[in-house]
Amino acid sequence: xxxxxxxxxxxxxxxxxxxxxxxxxxxxxxxxxxxxxxxxxxxxxxxxxxxxxxxxxxxxxxxxxxxxxxxxxxxxxxxxxxxxxxxxxxxxxxxxxxxxxxxxxxxxxxxxxxxxxxxxxxxxxxxxxxxxxxxxxxxxxxxxxxxxxxxxxxxxxxxxxxxxxxxxxxxxxxxxxxxxxxxxxxxxxxxxxxxxxxxxxxxxxxxxxxxxxxxxxxxxxxxxxxxxxxxxxxxxxxxxxxxxxxxxxxxxxxxxxxxxxxxxxxxxxxxxxxxxxxxxxxxxxxxxxxxxxxxxxxxx
Amino acid sequence: xxxxxxxxxxxxxxxxxxxxxxxxxxxxxxxxxxxxxxxxxxxxxxxxxxxxxxxxxxxxxxxxxxxxxxxxxxxxxxxxxxxxxxxxxxxxxxxxxxxxxxxxxxxxxxxxxxxxxxxxxxxxxxxxxxxxxxxxxxxxxxxxxxxxxxxxxxxxxxxxxxxxxxxxxxxxxxxxxxxxxxxxxxxxxxxxxxxxxxxxxxxxxxxxxxxxxxxxxxxxxxxxxxxxxxxxxxxxxxxxxxxxxxxxxxxxxxxxxxxxxxxxxxxxxxxxxxxxxxxxxxxxxxxxxxxxxxxxxxxxxxxxxxxxxxxxxxxxxxx
Numbered sequence: 001x002x003x004x005x006x007x008x009x010x011x012x013x014x015x016x017x018x019x020x021x022x023x024x025x026x027x028x029x030x031x032x033x034x035x036x037x038x039x040x041x042x043x044x045x046x047x048x049x050x051x052x053x054x055x056x057x058x059x060x061x062x063x064x065x066x067x068x069x070x071x072x073x074x075x076x077x078x079x080x081x082x083x084x085x086x087x088x089x090x091x092x093x094x095x096x097x098x099x100x101x102x103x104x105x106x107x108x109x110x111x112x113x114x115x116x117x118x119x120x121x122x123x124x125x126x127x128x129x130x131x132x133x134x135x136x137x138x139x140x141x142x143x144x145x146x147x148x149x150x151x152x153x154x155x156x157x158x159x160x161x162x163x164x165x166x167x168x169x170x171x172x173x174x175x176x177x178x179x180x181x182x183x184x185x186x187x188x189x190x191x192x193x194x195x196x197x198x199x200x201x202x203x204x205x206x207x208x209x210x211x212x213x214x215x216x217x218x219x220x221x222x223x224x225x226x227x228x229x230x231x232x233x234x235x236x237x238x239x240x241x242x243x244x245x246x247x248x249x250x251x252x253x254x255x256x257x258x259x260x261x262x263x264x265x266x267x268x269x270x271x272x273x274x275x276x277x278x279x280x281x282x283x284x285x286x287x288x289x290x291x292x293x294x295x296x297x298x299x300x
Numbered sequence: 301x302x303x304x305x306x307x308x309x310x311x312x313x314x315x316x317x318x319x320x321x322x323x324x325x326x327x328x329x330x331x332x333x334x335x336x337x338x339x340x341x342x343x344x345x346x347x348x349x350x351x352x353x354x355x356x357x358x359x360x361x362x363x364x365x366x367x368x369x370x371x372x373x374x375x376x377x378x379x380x381x382x383x384x385x386x387x388x389x390x391x392x393x394x395x396x397x398x399x400x401x402x403x404x405x406x407x408x409x410x411x412x413x414x415x416x417x418x419x420x421x422x423x424x425x426x427x428x429x430x431x432x433x434x435x436x437x438x439x440x441x442x443x444x445x446x447x448x449x450x451x452x453x454x455x456x457x458x459x460x461x462x463x464x465x466x467x468x469x470x471x472x473x474x475x476x477x478x479x480x481x482x483x484x485x486x487x488x489x490x491x492x493x494x495x496x497x498x499x500x501x502x503x504x505x506x507x508x509x510x511x512x513x514x515x516x517x518x519x520x521x522x523x524x525x526x527x528x529x530x531x532x533x534x535x536x537x538x539x540x541x542x543x544x545x546x547x548x549x550x551x552x553x554x555x556x557x558x559x560x561x562x563x564x565x566x567x568x569x570x571x572x573x574x575x576x577x578x579x580x581x582x583x584x585x586x587x588x589x590x591x592x593x594x595x596x597x598x599x600x601x602x603x604x605x606x607x608x609x610x611x612x613x614x615x616x617x618x619x
Binding site for chain 1: 315443553558587
């Protein structure tokens with residue numbers, strides 16, 4: 001039996017070697033990494049860090065209008081319902097990060113599986129799967145997502161358009177780029193000698209795909225998936241902004257912006273902070289993705 | 301090339317099948333708008349269902365829909381009380397103006413920025429452009445739109461004794477609708493819609509230009525005594541631009557989605573806004589018509605891009 005490490009072609013080994021060193025050299029990626037860890041910690045420890053209950057109305061100070069930052073111990077003010085903006089931002093981070101990560105995990109699962117099957121077997125299976133990806137790459141994603149979430153929200157008794165539905169819908173529709181990447185790597189890898197060798201000693205297809213081919217196709221998947229987390233966070237907040245994502249009273253950065261829109265003139269702070277949170281979270285993820293690209297594939 | 305054009309027909313058929321299957325799950329089906337009307341009885345609904353063929357299997361319904369569509373009949377919009385095709389065609393120019401101007405601005409600004417960055421790699425200008433591009437790529441468009449409205453429409457930017465205010469809703473101020481008024485109303489929505497593409501395309505041009513600058517034919521062009529401008533623009537940019545055709549075509553589905561959000565925020569009277577309002581009322585025919593219309597648009601543009609790419613780059617051929 002040939003070990004996996006021994007069967008790796010030389011260039012792959014060279015690429016992996018020093019990846020961490022190259023990543024650390026990308027200073028903005030490192031700063032972004034630290035920022036993202038901080039944001040994740042805030043999300044994890046939200047109940048302990050939050051200055052107030054995100055859905056509690058400040059009965060003492062609230063007068064029917066958003067309270068300005070600083071009034072009545074609200075560091076970032078309150079929204080039009082008298083709820084603390086900072087508390088809602090802190091709890092909203094949980095939605096954005098989990099939707100981003102879970103939807104992308106789902107997209108990786110579907111995309112990798114389909115891409116691997118297409119690239120490994122080729123022929124008519126490949127043709128069918130690739131035509132399917134073509135279909136999904138041609139369909140404007142946002143309108144389709146809106147139709148799906150609108151149907152789900154109308155079919156269920158209450159407005160139970162929850163986290164799970166959003167994740168499944170976004171993750172289930174955004175796998176084509178991953179499938180294409182995996183297929184492309186598999187197409188070039190399957191002719192290599194180490195795959196030939198693995199096949200010659202009688203490994204079953206599944207073992208060749210998962211133990212020999214996939215580990216060598218991981219780098220582009222990691223880069224694409226990281227950038228997709230950023231994309232999914234934007235998509236989720238756009239859906240919530242349009243009223244067809246995470247439903248109030250649950251706080252998400254997107255639906256906070258939807259509420260803020262009406263009071264933009266008198267209470268701009270309600271709109272400014274959720275947007276800054278989305279911007280800097282997505283920005284840091286994009287920088288990390290860029291750093292990973294430099295680190296994992298110096299040729300790109 | 302002929303085969304490629306023919307392939308888009310099954311592609312569109314498959315897309316329509318997906319949309320039809322999804323939209324059929326709308327609660328109440330195509331008759332949803334009538335179900336809330338107190339003047340329509342249960343017996344009326346059954347009669348309507350029979351008359352419209354809605355009591356037949358989904359497959360039969362799909363083919364009857366398809367046979368009507370190929371004859372140019374997209375059905376009747378329940379929320380707008382007009383034929384779907386008419387409703388969509390009335391609003392299509394506004395959307396095409398918005399998307400078109402966003403593409404033109406993205407190309408002009410994106411290519412220029414990418415070119416400048418590539419000619420002075422790792423300089424301060426390059427870092428500034430790259431940083432801007434990262435911010436542009438990470439910007440939630442709807443928030444960017446709100447901030448622009450806050451700055452230019454609510455408060456107005458003042459300086460040097462002037463105050464700059466831009467309209468933030470609609471396409472014209474009055475019914476006369478002269479072109480310069482449309483242009484005025486276009487500034488903010490176009491900025492919002494193009495930001496992401498300015499950012500990504502400038503990075504694309506930068507990297508593809510850097511690659512081209514290292515090519516042998518660039519040295520040949522310089523060696524035969526051409527000026528630097530002619531080498532960079534005539535030989536370099538010309539080659540770096542070719543793959544952009546494909547990049548623009550691939551961006552179209554995203555642009556359609558971005559247009560829905562932008563039209564919604566800026567009350568732009570386009571197809572996206574029509575679609576969004578139809579969504580709340582489950583106007584089956586209109587939703588189906590809109591989704592098919594934008595898909596046809598995307599597939600058509602992709603086909604044109606493939607042809608254009610083959611013309612621009614003789615090394616490419618589709619067999």
